[in-house]
Each structure stands twice: as C-alpha cells, then as structure tokens.
Amino acid sequence: AQKVTQAQTEISVVEKEDVTLDCVYETRDTTYYLFWYKQPPSGELVFLIRRNSFDEQNEISGRYSWNFQKSTSSFNFTITASQVVDSAVYFCALSFYSSASKIIFGSGTRLSIRP
Amino acid sequence: SAVISQKPSRDICQRGTSLTIQCQVDSQVTMMFWYRQQPGQSLTLIATANQGSEATYESGFVIDKFPISRPNLTFSTLTVSNMSPEDSSIYLCSVSILAGEGEQFFGPGTRLTVL
Numbered sequence: 001a002q003k004v005t006q007a008q009t010e011i012s013v014v015e016k017e018d019v020t021l022d023c024v025y026e027t028r029d030t031t032y033y034l035f036w037y038k039q040p041p042s043g044e045l046v047f048l049i050r051r052n053s054f055d056e057q058n059e060i061s062g063r064y065s066w067n068f069q070k071s072t073s074s075f076n077f078t079i080t081a082s083q084v085v086d087s088a089v090y091f092c093a094l095s096f097y098s099s100a101s102k103i104i105f106g107s108g109t110r111l112s113i114r115p
Numbered sequence: 116s117a118v119i120s121q122k123p124s125r126d127i128c129q130r131g132t133s134l135t136i137q138c139q140v141d142s143q144v145t146m147m148f149w150y151r152q153q154p155g156q157s158l159t160l161i162a163t164a165n166q167g168s169e170a171t172y173e174s175g176f177v178i179d180k181f182p183i184s185r186p187n188l189t190f191s192t193l194t195v196s197n198m199s200p201e202d203s204s205i206y207l208c209s210v211s212i213l214a215g216e217g218e219q220f221f222g223p224g225t226r227l228t229v230l
Contacts, residue, residue: 033217043205045158045221047116052217091157095217103219105157 002027004094004106012112013082021077021109023092029053031097034068034075039108040088051075053097082113117142117210119222127228128198135194136225138208143188146211148219149181153204161206164191198229 003026013019025034036048049059051068059066063080079086092106118141128134138147147164161181162170170183185191195202205226209219 035218044223047218047220050218107157
C-alpha cells in the first residue's frame, strides 16, 4: 500500500515553543520523494521541501528542520521557536520516481501557535 | 517555481448548474493537475490535464462530471458539472515544472459553495 499517515490531527503550542510534526509513510517503491507543504488560513498550498529517498541527510532551513529516517519510514518536521505566523495546516506527501505526477497527501496536521 | 493564478477565487452556485475554473501559469510547464479539497480534508487528485489530448482521471472521477481542457502549455480549465452540495470544496490547480522531479506548485485555489 502507498500511504502517508499524520497521526497528529491538531497541535496547539505557545509561541516560542519548539514543535515537531510527525509523518510516517508506506511504500514498496525503492525510489520516491517526500514533501512537506504548508496551507495557511488563506488556503494556498506552499511547497516547503522535497526529499529524495536516496538522500537521508537531515535538512535545516532557518527555524525549520526535517528528519528523514528510512529505517522507521518517517519524515518529521520540527519548527524551532514557533511564531504565530506558523499557524497553518501542514501536509506531508509522497510521490514516486516511476510516476512522479501522482502525489499522495497525508491527512494534515493543524498547528495553532498561541501568543 | 511558477506563478499560478486561478479564476474565480470563489463562487456560490445553485444546484444543477456548472462552473468552469481557469488556471493560468506564467511559464510553460510539462504537467498540470487538478485537485479537490473537501472541507477539513486533505487533497485528492482529480486528474492530470494533458496538453492536446484527453485528461487522465483518477479512480472515482469521470469526464462527464469534471471535463478538463488544456489547449496549451500554460492554461487549463476544469468544469464542475451538474453541481450538488457535495461538490462544495476548494479546487486547486497545480503544475510540475520538471517531469520526474516530484514537487508540484499550487495555485491559490477556487472556493466553491453549492447551495
């Protein structure tokens, strides 16, 4: 089965706290891509990052960091020192090298940052 | 990335009518897609819009209900036909700039309400 699971439906933290969004995926393909997208209240989907299955290096971009572990089929997303502007729904997604047009989205995690 | 616009941004329609949504990209792209996001849900791929040929529909979506056109490499339309309240959703257009590279960039979406 090809599937993305985001077990956390909603998370609420106080501003400046660190928060980690979990993502677990299932696939039998050996070559695939993983993504994170952000959907703020305005509704537009914003691309954050792509990870190739053969590259397990973690990535940091400002306050954002991503931890990719093939051994546990996880691709978690951490926001450090969260800000109110980080409030959004975050989607983890998966696509395949053999059929790169098809992206499978997780159910999303709604993140609320309280001032 | 690419700049993607959609028209209309939102609409309220009567049951039984049809609405055509336009998607315009500021550069030529290899692949264009249409997604549906029902209230509080994740994204579901409706179809891949193929330039010069019929669209490729995902399971559960049919051409009679969601006819798609793609006359060139920068433009596509999605029509939602014979609408019912269950069609109330956000409809998003997306593009893939490099075939096989995975990530897609999304338009701002069209928020449709059917009464």
